[in-house]
Amino acid sequence: MNASQPVLALSGGVGGAKLAFGLYRILPPDTLTVVANTGDDFEHLGLSISPDLDTLLYTLSGQANSELGWGRQGETWTFMAALEKLGGQTWFRLGDGDLATHVERTRRLTAGESLSAVIDDFRRRCGIAARLLPMSDDRVRTRLDTDQGWLEFQDYFVRLRCEPRVRQLEFAGSQTAQPHRDFLTALGNPELRAVVICPSNPFISIDPILCIPGVREALRLCRAPVVAVSPIIGGKAVKGPTAKMMGELGLPVDAAAVARHYREFLDLYIADEADRDAVGELDIPTVLAPTLMLTLEDREALARIVLDAADRARR
Amino acid sequence: MNASQPVLALSGGVGGAKLAFGLYRILPPDTLTVVANTGDDFEHLGLSISPDLDTLLYTLSGQANSELGWGRQGETWTFMAALEKLGGQTWFRLGDGDLATHVERTRRLTAGESLSAVIDDFRRRCGIAARLLPMSDDRVRTRLDTDQGWLEFQDYFVRLRCEPRVRQLEFAGSQTAQPHRDFLTALGNPELRAVVICPSNPFISIDPILCIPGVREALRLCRAPVVAVSPIIGGKAVKGPTAKMMGELGLPVDAAAVARHYREFLDLYIADEADRDAVGELDIPTVLAPTLMLTLEDREALARIVLDAADRARR
Numbered sequence: 001m002n003a004s005q006p007v008l009a010l011s012g013g014v015g016g017a018k019l020a021f022g023l024y025r026i027l028p029p030d031t032l033t034v035v036a037n038t039g040d041d042f043e044h045l046g047l048s049i050s051p052d053l054d055t056l057l058y059t060l061s062g063q064a065n066s067e068l069g070w071g072r073q074g075e076t077w078t079f080m081a082a083l084e085k086l087g088g089q090t091w092f093r094l095g096d097g098d099l100a101t102h103v104e105r106t107r108r109l110t111a112g113e114s115l116s117a118v119i120d121d122f123r124r125r126c127g128i129a130a131r132l133l134p135m136s137d138d139r140v141r142t143r144l145d146t147d148q149g150w151l152e153f154q155d156y157f158v159r160l161r162c163e164p165r166v167r168q169l170e171f172a173g174s175q176t177a178q179p180h181r182d183f184l185t186a187l188g189n190p191e192l193r194a195v196v197i198c199p200s201n202p203f204i205s206i207d208p209i210l211c212i213p214g215v216r217e218a219l220r221l222c223r224a225p226v227v228a229v230s231p232i233i234g235g236k237a238v239k240g241p242t243a244k245m246m247g248e249l250g251l252p253v254d255a256a257a258v259a260r261h262y263r264e265f266l267d268l269y270i271a272d273e274a275d276r277d278a279v280g281e282l283d284i285p286t287v288l289a290p291t292l293m294l295t296l297e298d299r300e301a302l303a304r305i306v307l308d309a310a311d312r313a314r315r
Numbered sequence: 316m317n318a319s320q321p322v323l324a325l326s327g328g329v330g331g332a333k334l335a336f337g338l339y340r341i342l343p344p345d346t347l348t349v350v351a352n353t354g355d356d357f358e359h360l361g362l363s364i365s366p367d368l369d370t371l372l373y374t375l376s377g378q379a380n381s382e383l384g385w386g387r388q389g390e391t392w393t394f395m396a397a398l399e400k401l402g403g404q405t406w407f408r409l410g411d412g413d414l415a416t417h418v419e420r421t422r423r424l425t426a427g428e429s430l431s432a433v434i435d436d437f438r439r440r441c442g443i444a445a446r447l448l449p450m451s452d453d454r455v456r457t458r459l460d461t462d463q464g465w466l467e468f469q470d471y472f473v474r475l476r477c478e479p480r481v482r483q484l485e486f487a488g489s490q491t492a493q494p495h496r497d498f499l500t501a502l503g504n505p506e507l508r509a510v511v512i513c514p515s516n517p518f519i520s521i522d523p524i525l526c527i528p529g530v531r532e533a534l535r536l537c538r539a540p541v542v543a544v545s546p547i548i549g550g551k552a553v554k555g556p557t558a559k560m561m562g563e564l565g566l567p568v569d570a571a572a573v574a575r576h577y578r579e580f581l582d583l584y585i586a587d588e589a590d591r592d593a594v595g596e597l598d599i600p601t602v603l604a605p606t607l608m609l610t611l612e613d614r615e616a617l618a619r620i621v622l623d624a625a626d627r628a629r630r
Contacts, residue, residue: 045418045419046361046418046421046425047418072397074393075393076391076393076411078389078390078391078393078410078411078412079394079411079412079414079415079418080415081412082387082412082413082414082415082416083415083418083419085415085440085441086415086416086419086437086440086441087419087436087440088415088418088419088422095393096391096393096394096397096411096414097393097394097396097397098397099394099397099411099414099418100394100395100396100398100400100401100403101397101401103360103361103362103394103398103403103414103418104360104398104401104402104403106361107360107361107403110361121402122401125400125401125402126400126401
C-alpha cells in the first residue's frame, strides 16, 4: 500500500465520527471518504435534519462541541428559549449555529438539490478535505418496533431517551433506495486501502447503510480489507443504547456479538483490550487495542492501529 | 366616551409600533386592537417572515431591541454567522431569537393555520392583552416600480437600502384579498372610540391596509373619529424613506401632504409643533403636539394627546 490510497469509512454520529476524525487527521488530504448513515434524518419544525452527517461535518471541521459531546462549539441557545416561549416543540435541542445548517440545507433541498450535493458544498465551505457522503440521496427512515409500539427514530432516541424496549428495527424506504454512486464506486476501486466500519451502533447507525440494496454485496466483493472497530468496551457501550439494544434484541452483550453481526463481509475486527476474553472464541481475525477515544491523540492512535492492521491483513 | 371603549390602530413597523405601544400602555387591557400591514411579508430562506407584525409583537411585549431600533432585545447572532460560513444569504439579518418566530410561524402556516390565528396565539404567549391582527389572512405583497425596475419590497427596503427612486407602488394580491373580519367588525362597532393611523410610512405601511377592498369605505363610514399622526417632523422622516419617497412620487415633502393623502376619511390630524407652518393651510382639523417619541413617556404622552383630541372631535 501507499499512503495516498483511498480509505472508506462507514459511520454514524458521535462515536463513529471520533474515529473518522482520527483517520482524517493521519491520512493525506483527499484520501478519506466517510459514508454517513441517514436513517436518523428527520423533518422537525419544517426543517430537514441529518444528525449523523452534521456530527461528521462539525467533527471533521473541528467545530464539534467537546463539552456537550454533540452539536457545535461556541453554540448559543437563544432560538430554543424563544421557541419555548412561543409554545414550540423543544424536545429536540437545536442550537442557533446548528440551525443555520438545517435552514440552509432545507432551502437547498426544496430548491431541488440532492442531499449529497448540499453536504459536499457544506464540507468544502467548512474546509474539510475528506469526502462526506450520505449513504443514499433517497429517503430512508429508521423506525423501531418497541414495547410502546412503532416509533420514529428521533422519537425513540431523543424524545423518549432510548427508554422503550426494542423488538425490531426497520429502515423504511431502504428497499427502493440506491446507494450513493460514489459509495459503490469507492467500494469497487481496486486502489482502495481499507473499509473501516467505525465504532457506531451496529443496529441504528451501520445497519441502515448495509440495508441499501447492493451494499452488502459490494462489501463482500470488495478487494480491500473490511475492518470493524468495536463500539463495545468492557461489555458496555461508551455512549448511547448499543448495549441495552443488544440485550433487548436477544444478543449477548459483548464485543464478539458485534463482529458476528458483520461476519458476512468482515475481514478484521478491532476490539478493546478489556474484551480479550469476550473475543477469544471469535473465528474472525481480531486485534486488541485501546479503543476508548477521550483525546485527539487517542483518535489518531486508534486510526493508525486500524490502518496498520488493515495493511497487514491485505498482504 | 369611557375608558373601556375599544380603540383601533393601524400600524406599520417601528415608528407606528411606538405609538401603538403608548396606546397599549395607557388604555385598559383588552381595549386596543392593532391592525398591522402585511404587505412587507415575504418568504426568505424558506421561512415566512412578517416584519411589521413581529415588530408589534416584540414592541407590545416589551421585547423590542431599543439599541438597534428593530428586532429583539438580548438577541444573539450565531445563526447568521454560521449561515454566512455555509454560503447562505445574509442580506436580511435574522437574529437567533427572532428566528424562532419565523420557524414556528412557518411550521404552523404550513400545517394550515391562518396567520391571524398564529399571531393571536403568539401575542397571548408573549403576554400582550391587546389584539394584534394582520390586515388580511390573504397574501398581499408590496412591489415597487423604481429606476432599477420592479422590486420586491424587501429587496428595495433592506437589500438595496431604499436607494432606488420609486415611481409607483403596487400591492399584489390586494384586489382579491379580504380584510380580516375582526378588522371590519371593529370599524363598524358603534362603541369604537377612535381609529388611530400611527406615524408609519403612508405609502408602504398604511396604503397596503387601505388598498384591501372595503377598508377605505369602512373608514369613511366609521362613526368614530379617524385620527392620523404625522410621520414627518420638521419636514423630515424620523426614520426610513418616507420623505425621500414623497419627493420621488411628486408630493411636497411636508406634514400636510400626508394628511391630504388620507383626506377621504380623515377627521383629525396630529402634526408636530415643528410643522406649524406646513399644516397652516390644511382644511383638516389639526392638533400640534410634540410627536418625536424617544422615551416610553413620550409614547404615552403622544397617545394621550391623540385620544384626547379624538374624544374632543367626537363631541
